[in-house]
Amino acid sequence: MPDPRSSTSPASRAAGSVRTRLQRAALDLFDEKGYDGTTVDEIAERAGVGRTTFFRAFRSKEDVIFPHHDELLEQVRTRLATSPATEANGLVAVFEATSLVLRHYVDEGDLAVRRYHLTRTVPSLRDREVAGLRQYQHAFWDHIRTWMPDDLQAKLMAACVTTAHNTVLRQWLRGEVADPWATFNRAMAQVRELFEVRGGADGATVVVLDGAGADPAQVGAAVERALRARA
Structure with missing residues (x-):
């Protein structure tokens, strides 16, 4: 299957280039003159x-700092909506939806790192970031509660997923x-x-892959280590 990015129209690529130039210009100026x-x-x-x-x-x-939030949130909701309402699939x-967000920031590279340091120093941007995190958490809760009958537990799991992701992301950004x-x-x-x-109900183990060029040998070795640790 062809990479969907390769079929992007010239106009879309040009628009993306302009947005990236604006982001970099903004971050340079924020460093020089303050937000x-x-x-x-x-x-x-x-x-x-x-x-x-x-x-x-x-x-x-402000939107220059969070240019892809709405798009990413929609990708998360779409991925969650395609899953049958069972524990294993859910x-x-x-x-996988959580990994979509992490992959985006890792692919952004230095732009993501510079944004992180900026939001640490500007309270209004930090508030915007926190509000965005709540939207992700609500999307996870809305999905988890379809297969987890205890609503409080579903909220707790959504909070844990969001916290785990953010902890890893911030460790990488730092x-x-x-x-x-x-x-x-x-x-x-x-x-x-x-x-x-x-x-699932049959006790099968759930294996989640990022899918970004995973080496079968490495995947097999990781699964073997996990099984040995559990044994």
């Missing part, structure tokens, strides 16, 4: 575009982990153990 001291006009000028082009790409200066959907996927898999395993989720 509050930077205007939309200055960002547009630094990126080599007009004010109108800026507002075609972003609704506000759990896989939750972890340069504390070299392999965020290995750390992510360990974190999700802890969530499963915390809620004593062991798979």
Whole structure:
């Protein structure tokens, strides 16, 4: 199956390039002048575009910092909605949806790192980030409660999934982990153990893969280690 990114139209690629230029220009100016001291006009000028082009790409200066939130949230909801309402399938959907968000930030690289450091210093951006996290958590809860009858437990699991993901992401953003996927898999395993989720009614083990070029030999070795540890 062809990579869907390869079929992106020239217009879409150009729009993406403009958005990236605006993001980098904004972050450079925020470093130089501070967030509050930077205007939309200055960002547009630094990126080599007009004010109108800026507002075609972003609704506000704040949106430059969180350009993909709505898109990512919709991807998460879509992935969760495609899963049958059973514990085993639902759990896989939750972890795969969570990995979509982590993959996006890892692929962004230095842009994600610079955004992280900026949000640590600007209270309004931190508030916006927290509000976004609540939306993710609510999406997970809304899905988990379809197969977890105890509503409180479903809310607790949604909170744990969100917290585990954010902990791993922040560790990677701070340069504390070299392999965020290995750390992510360990974190999700802890969530499963915390809620004593062991798979379907037949006791089958649930294996969740990121799918980003996984080496079959490495996957097999990881499964073998996990089985030995459980034994």
